[in-house]
Amino acid sequence: MAFYEHTFIGKQDLSTKELDSLVKKYSDIITQSGKLLKTEKWGVLNLATKIKKNRKGIFIHFKFESKDDAVKNIEKKLSIENNVIRYLTVKYDKLDLKKEYFAETK
Amino acid sequence: MRRDKKKGRKGKGSNFKSKLSLFQKPDFRMRRSCPLSAKNAPEVDYKNIKLLKRYISDTRKILPSRITSVSQGKQRKLSLAIKRAKILGLV
Numbered sequence: 001m002a003f004y005e006h007t008f009i010g011k012q013d014l015s016t017k018e019l020d021s022l023v024k025k026y027s028d029i030i031t032q033s034g035k036l037l038k039t040e041k042w043g044v045l046n047l048a049t050k051i052k053k054n055r056k057g058i059f060i061h062f063k064f065e066s067k068d069d070a071v072k073n074i075e076k077k078l079s080i081e082n083n084v085i086r087y088l089t090v091k092y093d094k095l096d097l098k099k100e101y102f103a104e105t106k
Numbered sequence: 107m108r109r110d111k112k113k114g115r116k117g118k119g120s121n122f123k124s125k126l127s128l129f130q131k132p133d134f135r136m137r138r139s140c141p142l143s144a145k146n147a148p149e150v151d152y153k154n155i156k157l158l159k160r161y162i163s164d165t166r167k168i169l170p171s172r173i174t175s176v177s178q179g180k181q182r183k184l185s186l187a188i189k190r191a192k193i194l195g196l197v
Binding site: 007009045047048049051057059086088090101102 | 151152153154155166190192193194195196197
């Protein structure tokens with residue numbers, strides 16, 4: 001078991017329904033084999049450069065604890081997803097749950 | 107005279123410490139200590155964009171530690187964090 005942080009960028013023109021289903025889908029996968037500690041929605045942010053013809057994206061951030069096969073599973077599924085621009089998983093020894101660099105803007 | 111010429115050539119781009127020439131010996135300048143190793147220093151993390159933006163150039167390159175005087179260990183962490191932030195398009 002290890003701690004992970006996972007972020008993915010959804011396309012800007014996703015409706016809230018589609019976004020929620022995306023979030024639910026992946027939080028379900030996490031909870032199957034581990035423990036979801038926190039979900040953050042960073043909202044729409046500007047991308048520094050164009051990525052796959054997108055200028056903006058919706059950022060979703062998970063903090064969780066699980067085995068590494070859950071990460072493999074998530075990345076496998078996200079790589080096929082059409083509505084996701086990019087994703088990143090980072091392994092941590094310790095997670096800081098309090099600090100939020102991107103305060104929610106609604 | 108010579109100095110003026112150098113300045114004119116260098117002026118483009120580097121807004122960070124444009125005074126410190128790379129080839130000049132720092133005659134009076136004390137060596138600054140690492141700004142990221144001091145007490146209450148900010149944490150180096152790929153989400154901390156405000157910090158990372160201080161250590162990249164206008165063209166998104168990572169600044170060398172000889173300019174920013176970041177210690178070796180922190181520079182390694184910094185470069186990793188910047189690369190991660192670049193993947194997500196944050197920097």
